[in-house]
Amino acid sequence: MGCQPDLPSSTVGPADAKAPSQILQNFEMQDIHSGVIAMKLKSIEGRMFDQSHIADVEKPLVTFYKQGKVSSVMNAPQGRVYMQTHAVDAWGGVTVVNADSTTLTTDKLSYDPQRQKIISKDAVRVEKPDSVTDGIGLEADPDLTHIKMGHEKVRMTPNAH
């Protein structure tokens, strides 16, 4: 895995432990496995906390890749990046849209870079052209081709098959 922050401008934060060590504008991070990009995160601002190796990011835009091609895109109002593992937490109204326009929405979502899975323990909704599925808890490939969901209810759209 590799981390390649793109730092056009940066601000060194106060020494206070509760304050960020640095505030980075146009924060960018890539998650690379065996030389192949798996995920790219962009944010208008990243507040880095060096001691805890985390960065809180504003409006993160996460692009997932499969075999080098974009497979889905995640948006959220807030996020947190774990700089050592490249794990990502996102919250506040998360959406993931794949190439087939399948859309996942949930309040909180995590990306596990080791397993390359997205995970939520909260209420989730998956919308497809022919169905809407609500459930509690989800584990899925970032491109939403393989989804496991708990306690779900699938509503088939009439005459959409």
Next chain:
Amino acid sequence: MHTEDVTAFAGMTTKLLLLLSCLSNAFWVRAAMPPTTASETTITSDELEILDNGAQTVFTGHVVLTQDPYQLFADRMTQIKATGIVEAKGHIRGTWKGDKGERSVATGANARYTPAEKVTELWGDALLTRWETAADTQPVTVTADHFTAYDQDHTVHAQGHVVMQQPPGLRTLSDEAKYDRTTETIALWGAHPVQVHWEDVKGAGDFEGERAWLVVSPKRAKLEHNVHGHVVPSS
């Protein structure tokens, strides 16, 4: 060889036809079919797994499929997108409720719907039950080793240990039975003789024949080929 009318037996035919038509409606696999009405189809379960971008969908644990007026319960349900084949396993219970309180229930261990051939199968302790009204306490039941409903030719085939009965005293046993919705007839036959038993206040009767035919309208039933039996009037 002679033919013996078994008119008492014919009384259950209408219920039986409705019951078998319940199976042919394939209500337990409506999720795989384009809905024929605007009613919404929903499926709930403990866990859903979508594989290969929907190539296979697996519902596990307390699966409930609802499309009014049908409902299906099962332990597990799987759909293959390429073929459309839906399989259900474990504690299958399909129900249908009519506007006037009539209802039908189909239970079994395994079920399969093959959309290309429009064939529905139910097997493993398979039982069909039909109540004519909400207050009906004497439903018609049919058990068989294997039920197969052919939507295209409007027939339902029951194979192996086919038993149709309606309390208090109507019962048939046969190796096979076939219901034809177009002609509204049920044929009973098999390697073993078809057996018909009935009881009422007038007495009891037992008949055997190589084949039996049941017709709904006009209500009529007959046994054919090597028919024999006896009637015991009430004393």
